[in-house]
Amino acid sequence: MNTELMETIKLTGAVGGFPEFLPAQQRAADEIISIIKTQYESYGYTPLETATVEKIETLLAKGIAAKEVYGLRRLNAEDGEGDKELALRFDLTVPLARYVVQNQNELVFPFRRYQIQPVFRGERPQKGRYRQFHQADIDILGQETLPLSADAEVIACATQTLAAILPKGEEFILRINNRKLLQGLVAWAGSADIPAAIKTIDNAEKVGWPKTIEGLIQTAIAAPKAEDLAALLQASNLENLTKLGLSGEAEEGLTELQTVLSLAKTLLPPALHGNLKADLTIARGLDYYTGTVVETVVASAKELGSVCSGGRYENLTASLGKKAIPGVGLSIGLSRLLAWLLTQEPWASMPATPATVLVTCQDENLMAYYAKVAQTLRQAGIKTELHPGGQALGTQIKNGVKRGLTFAIMANDDDAKANRVQLKNLATATQSEQALETLPTALL
Amino acid sequence: MNTELMETIKLTGAVGGFPEFLPAQQRAADEIISIIKTQYESYGYTPLETATVEKIETLLAKGIAAKEVYGLRRLNAEDGEGDKELALRFDLTVPLARYVVQNQNELVFPFRRYQIQPVFRGERPQKGRYRQFHQADIDILGQETLPLSADAEVIACATQTLAAILPKGEEFILRINNRKLLQGLVAWAGSADIPAAIKTIDNAEKVGWPKTIEGLIQTAIAAPKAEDLAALLQASNLENLTKLGLSGEAEEGLTELQTVLSLAKTLLPPALHGNLKADLTIARGLDYYTGTVVETVVASAKELGSVCSGGRYENLTASLGKKAIPGVGLSIGLSRLLAWLLTQEPWASMPATPATVLVTCQDENLMAYYAKVAQTLRQAGIKTELHPGGQALGTQIKNGVKRGLTFAIMANDDDAKANRVQLKNLATATQSEQALETLPTALL
Numbered sequence: 001m002n003t004e005l006m007e008t009i010k011l012t013g014a015v016g017g018f019p020e021f022l023p024a025q026q027r028a029a030d031e032i033i034s035i036i037k038t039q040y041e042s043y044g045y046t047p048l049e050t051a052t053v054e055k056i057e058t059l060l061a062k063g064i065a066a067k068e069v070y071g072l073r074r075l076n077a078e079d080g081e082g083d084k085e086l087a088l089r090f091d092l093t094v095p096l097a098r099y100v101v102q103n104q105n106e107l108v109f110p111f112r113r114y115q116i117q118p119v120f121r122g123e124r125p126q127k128g129r130y131r132q133f134h135q136a137d138i139d140i141l142g143q144e145t146l147p148l149s150a151d152a153e154v155i156a157c158a159t160q161t162l163a164a165i166l167p168k169g170e171e172f173i174l175r176i177n178n179r180k181l182l183q184g185l186v187a188w189a190g191s192a193d194i195p196a197a198i199k200t201i202d203n204a205e206k207v208g209w210p211k212t213i214e215g216l217i218q219t220a221i222a223a224p225k226a227e228d229l230a231a232l233l234q235a236s237n238l239e240n241l242t243k244l245g246l247s248g249e250a251e252e253g254l255t256e257l258q259t260v261l262s263l264a265k266t267l268l269p270p271a272l273h274g275n276l277k278a279d280l281t282i283a284r285g286l287d288y289y290t291g292t293v294v295e296t297v298v299a300s301a302k303e304l305g306s307v308c309s310g311g312r313y314e315n316l317t318a319s320l321g322k323k324a325i326p327g328v329g330l331s332i333g334l335s336r337l338l339a340w341l342l343t344q345e346p347w348a349s350m351p352a353t354p355a356t357v358l359v360t361c362q363d364e365n366l367m368a369y370y371a372k373v374a375q376t377l378r379q380a381g382i383k384t385e386l387h388p389g390g391q392a393l394g395t396q397i398k399n400g401v402k403r404g405l406t407f408a409i410m411a412n413d414d415d416a417k418a419n420r421v422q423l424k425n426l427a428t429a430t431q432s433e434q435a436l437e438t439l440p441t442a443l444l
Numbered sequence: 445m446n447t448e449l450m451e452t453i454k455l456t457g458a459v460g461g462f463p464e465f466l467p468a469q470q471r472a473a474d475e476i477i478s479i480i481k482t483q484y485e486s487y488g489y490t491p492l493e494t495a496t497v498e499k500i501e502t503l504l505a506k507g508i509a510a511k512e513v514y515g516l517r518r519l520n521a522e523d524g525e526g527d528k529e530l531a532l533r534f535d536l537t538v539p540l541a542r543y544v545v546q547n548q549n550e551l552v553f554p555f556r557r558y559q560i561q562p563v564f565r566g567e568r569p570q571k572g573r574y575r576q577f578h579q580a581d582i583d584i585l586g587q588e589t590l591p592l593s594a595d596a597e598v599i600a601c602a603t604q605t606l607a608a609i610l611p612k613g614e615e616f617i618l619r620i621n622n623r624k625l626l627q628g629l630v631a632w633a634g635s636a637d638i639p640a641a642i643k644t645i646d647n648a649e650k651v652g653w654p655k656t657i658e659g660l661i662q663t664a665i666a667a668p669k670a671e672d673l674a675a676l677l678q679a680s681n682l683e684n685l686t687k688l689g690l691s692g693e694a695e696e697g698l699t700e701l702q703t704v705l706s707l708a709k710t711l712l713p714p715a716l717h718g719n720l721k722a723d724l725t726i727a728r729g730l731d732y733y734t735g736t737v738v739e740t741v742v743a744s745a746k747e748l749g750s751v752c753s754g755g756r757y758e759n760l761t762a763s764l765g766k767k768a769i770p771g772v773g774l775s776i777g778l779s780r781l782l783a784w785l786l787t788q789e790p791w792a793s794m795p796a797t798p799a800t801v802l803v804t805c806q807d808e809n810l811m812a813y814y815a816k817v818a819q820t821l822r823q824a825g826i827k828t829e830l831h832p833g834g835q836a837l838g839t840q841i842k843n844g845v846k847r848g849l850t851f852a853i854m855a856n857d858d859d860a861k862a863n864r865v866q867l868k869n870l871a872t873a874t875q876s877e878q879a880l881e882t883l884p885t886a887l888l
Contacts, residue, residue: 015530018495020543022550023557026491042822044799044829047470051462051576052496052532052562056519066519073517074566075500075510075531083566086459087519088496099464106466108796108843110832113467118496122518122527132495140832147833149811266815267830269823352552355488367593371710378486379713385488386711388554388584389591399552 017123017131019335024404027354028347029338032165033116036136036332039161040114043153045138048113050095056087058098068122088120092137093329097317100141100325109143110150116334130335137310139329146326148256151292151312152263158308158330159268159275162296165337167344171299174308175279176264178257179289182280184250189229192220201233202283209234233280253291260292290314294330301340308332351404354383357443358400359409361389369416373409373436380440401426407443461567461575463779468848471798472791473782476609477560480580480776483605484558487597489582492557494539500531502542512566532564536581537773541761544585544769553587554594560778574779581754583773590770592700595736595756596707602752602774603712603719606740609781611788615743618752619723620708622701623733626724628694633673636664645677646727653678677724697735704736734758738774745784752776795848798827801887802844803853805833813860817853817880824884845870851887 021029037047059069072086089095092115100107116136123129138157140150155174162172182201183194191197200215207215209230216226232241241254257278265273284293291312298307310330317325341347359374361367367389374386385405387396397408410422421439424431434442465473481491503513516530533539536559544551560580567573582601584594599618606616626645627638635641644659651659653674660670676685685698701722709717728737735756742751754774761769785791803818805811811833818830829849831840841852854866865883868875878886 015495015497015499018497020493020495022547023490023492023555026493030491041798042825042827044797044827046467046797047474048467049464049470051459051464052564053459053462053576055459067521069519070516070527071519072514072532075513075515077511077566083514088516103466108846110835111467112797112829120496122521132497142832142834145834147805147808147811149805149808149815149830150832152815153830153832263811263815266812267819269819353488353490353556354485361591361593364591364593367591367707368710371593371596371707375711375713381486383486383488385556386593386597388586388594388597390586390589391554402552 015131017129019130019132022352024350024352025342027352028342028350031350032338032341032347033136033334035164036116036161036334037114039164040136040138040157042160043112043138043157045112045114045140045157048096048099048115049117050089050092050099050115052088052118053086054089054095054098055085057085059087059090059094061094070120070122090121091119092117092135092331093139093316096137096139096141096327096329097325101317104143104323104325110140110146111142112138112140114138133333133335134338136332136334137329139327141325141327144324144326146328148259148291149263151256151260151328152267154310154328154330155260155264155276155292155294156267158294158296158332159264159272161332162308163272163275165341166298167300172275172296172307173277173279173299174275174294174296175277175282176257176261177278177280177282177293178253178260178291179283179293179311180249180291181253181257182283184246184248184253185229185232185280186219186221188244188246188250189216189221189225191216194219197221198283199285201281202285204233204281236278236280238278256291284309284311288313288316292328298337298340304333304336304340306333307337353385353403353405355385356406357382357384357409358396358405358407359384359386360393360396360400361387362393362396362410362412364389366411366413366416369411373411373421373439376436377440377443380444382440382443397424397426409439459575461573463574463576466796468794468796469786471796472786472794475794476782476785476791477580477778479608480560480605480778481558483608484580484582484601486604487556487582487601489556489558489584489601492540492543492559493561494533494536494543494559496532496562497530498533498539498542499529501529503531503534503538505538514564514566534565535563536561536579536775537583537760540581540583540585540771540773541769545761548587548767548769554584554590556582556584558582577777577779578782580776580778581773583771585769585771588768588770590772592703592735593707595700595704595772596711598754598772598774599704599708599720599736599738600711602738602740602776603708603716605776606752607716607719609785610742611744616740616751617719617721617723617743618738618740619721619726620701620705621722621724621726621737622697622704622735623727623737623755624693624735625697625701626727628690628692628697629673629676629724630663630665631692632688632690632694633660633665633669635660638663641665642727643729645725646729648677648725680722680724682722700735728753728755732757732760736772742781742784748777748780748784750777751781797829797847797849799829800850801826801828801853802840802849802851803828803830804837804840804844805831806837806840806854806856808833810855810857810860813855817855817865817883820880821884821887824888826884826887841868841870853883 070088074083118132118134120132123131186194186197197219204212213226213230282295289311293311295306296308312328314326359370374384377384400408408424419436423434514532516527518527562576562578564576567575630638630641641663648656657670657674726739733755737755739750740752756772758770803814818828821828844852852868863880867878
């Protein structure tokens with residue numbers, strides 16, 4: 001995570017790595033999350049929240065370093081009640097697998113859920129490293145089988161979601177690959193250690209291609225073949241690949257990749273077709289991916305890394321349940337993306353209050369009248385702050401402007417007696433007298 | 445927490461006391477939370493989320509039993525990186541106090557925030573006891589001073605919020621008291637140990653009044669005076685109280701209580717005035733309350749205890765910062781309330797998917813056509829599930845009915861060629877043929 005971005009939006013927090021927002025930023029984040037929910041729900045994904053806490057054995061079954069897991073302990077607990085078997089989740093996929101296995105008799109398959117919640121990683125406290133961060137996941141799971149169209153769907157859904165939250169015209173590419181194809185190509189090149197070759201390809205973006213080719217040669221690929229493979233991967237031209245006459249796993253993977261790309265486009269309005277691209281250099285580190293894999297880069301914020309990643313997994317629940325529950329999912333790295341998005345308009349200048357109108361208190365003896373004014377406005381559906389008093393009128397209005405309110409309402413004793421108010425537009429600084437009766441209409 | 449209620453809605457969860465919802469329940473819970481947010485925001489309360497994790501010293505400064513606090517530890521951590529100083533929050537008020545002290549130069553006062561997040565309590569694992577539960581808090585904080593109108597505002601806001609989420613016509617009462625009045629009355633009765641007397645009154649609802657009177661006598665109140673006091677508290681008649689000619693703290697508290705009640709009513713539509721009631725038997729256990737205190741009982745769900753509680757605190761930030769930041773707030777016990785609400789209509793029969801239309805897949809070769817149909821519907825703003833295939837058509841439709849979908853769409857090869865679909869209303873089981881072009885209109 002880029003340190004400067006985090007600094008830009010002044011994330012605070014009691015403890016390093018557990019960031020918090022100031023009110024205007026939190027409002028912007030909430031609005032962005034609300035847009036994400038609307039997009040996810042348009043595809044029928046249903047909200048899920050799992051408990052923050054899982055059993056340690058569930059978490060460690062999926063091969064994260066134990067050091068990065070936060071276990072729980074009850075302070076000053078007596079013997080036998082320390083809850084030593086509990087820990088905080090480090091992603092949303094393992095809790096999903098556990099939830100689905102546990103509730104499979106209640107759930108209807110295919111099961112689509114979205115989940116927008118924080119996850120926790122035990123990191124050394126340092127700037128720019130989150131120890132708590134939010135993810136926004138969608139997954140679709142089948143029972144026994146799950147056709148390839150599901151892969152296309154999560155890709156299309158994520159594409160529309162990113163288009164809805166990124167600034168208009170922002171270039172972003174979902175780079176799509178297939179593990180079977182990658183494995184097949186590495187085998188075709190003659191590698192003796194396929195997992196090591198894939199790990200090497202996964203690192204290519206960091207270390208560059210000359211070093212990657214060296215790495216591929218170390219997995220027993222002949223030097224010229226390693227060069228060929230590197231060129232093939234970088235070109236990512238599926239038509240040329242077809243001409244190679246691949247067979248077996250590689251051929252299967254290529255067909256899958258072509259089908260997924262083509263179906264995903266059918267699910268999208270034409271304006272978004274260009275946001276999908278086959279990219280054979282994408283490998284994804286995690287072991288559980290078995291087919292489609294995806295990473296996403298945002299042109300103006302490349303330093304964020306992939307902001308939306310995921311793929312197909314056939315066997316995630318194998319360690320937890322008996323029946324196979326294949327799935328495919330994508331995860332938006334929300335905290336990471338927000339750190340950048342909140343520096344962009346309109347989010348960078350979000351008002352710090354949901355209200356548009358401030359009813360000021362210039363005379364505490366008239367509080368009952370001010371309360372009546374506020375009640376009248378709220379009754380008309382206008383979000384209204386009522387100043388509780390205890391501050392000079394000038395300060396009340398100055399603070400109202402600071403929080404981004406649009407109107408201030410003032411009333412003195414004469415106004416109260418006449419059932420009227422003074423209405424001030426805080427943007428134009430124009431002022432007018434209004435009868436309380438017609439005030440809501442003047443503001444709507 | 446009532447065990448049976450928790451059982452009724454079949455809360456699951458990997459670990460006892462960390463409950464989770466099934467999809468239909470989660471959707472209902474989300475809708476209820478969305479109504480709460482709308483109400484809170486109509487008063488200008490701004491969303492806040494604080495980090496799940498706090499420093500242990502911050503949490504323990506406010507006097508909760510350490511045994512109930514979940515500390516963190518990194519599994520297999522090396523020396524010096526165990527993060528031993530961290531723990532999970534047990535309420536939302538202490539993190540608010542910490543956040544406000546920490547960000548007081550960035551925040552504008554009076555500061556209104558709402559916060560809907562889970563809190564954690566280390567409890568012995570047992571049925572009906574939550575170890576993770578959600579609260580929905582509002583608080584308003586001032587700098588140096590915060591007039592009494594703020595107390596009236598949080599009460600009015602909570603009243604409108606409860607009216608919006610409880611079943612129509614459900615009787616609920618916000619029982620309002622004032623700590624100064626209670627202390628003054630206990631002193632007036634001659635108690636030698638005011639905190640003990642208040643604790644006794646706080647227990648009256650559990651143990652009954654004869655026992656409470658005995659308890660009051662033990663704080664050195666003369667027997668006849670203890671009877672008088674008990675009668676006064678139970679009657680809760682503020683006009684009769686005025687006739688007593690109280691002075692000092694008692695008089696101040698009485699005036700505050702009357703002002704708060706009267707202002708809160710001005711902030712509410714007349715239909716809700718009857719939901720506010722002075723109740724001198726309310727004491728609230730927590731030490732930090734200094735004035736207004738509130739508890740709320742729902743007539744049909746008395747067994748839940750108080751579903752909305754809080755009050756005024758003058759000195760909550762004293763241990764954390766130098767400046768006084770007085771505040772007043774109320775907290776809806778969301779998990780507790782949901783356990784009951786989700787058994788009520790309309791929440792008890794929420795569909796398990798946000799989509800209204802299911803595009804079935806009766807021929808996987810036609811998936812591109814089905815994808816086009818789904819895209820057309822979503823483009824028109826209709827939430828649509830696309831079946832990924834791999835299931836018999838009958839099962840697809842049966843499962844769609846189970847999840848509460850309204851329409852199913854079918855198409856065979858002839859339909860695809862003619863760019864049309866078969867539209868089935870799942871409620872009436874009527875079916876019609878529709879051109880793809882006019883399908884969205886038929887569904888809107």
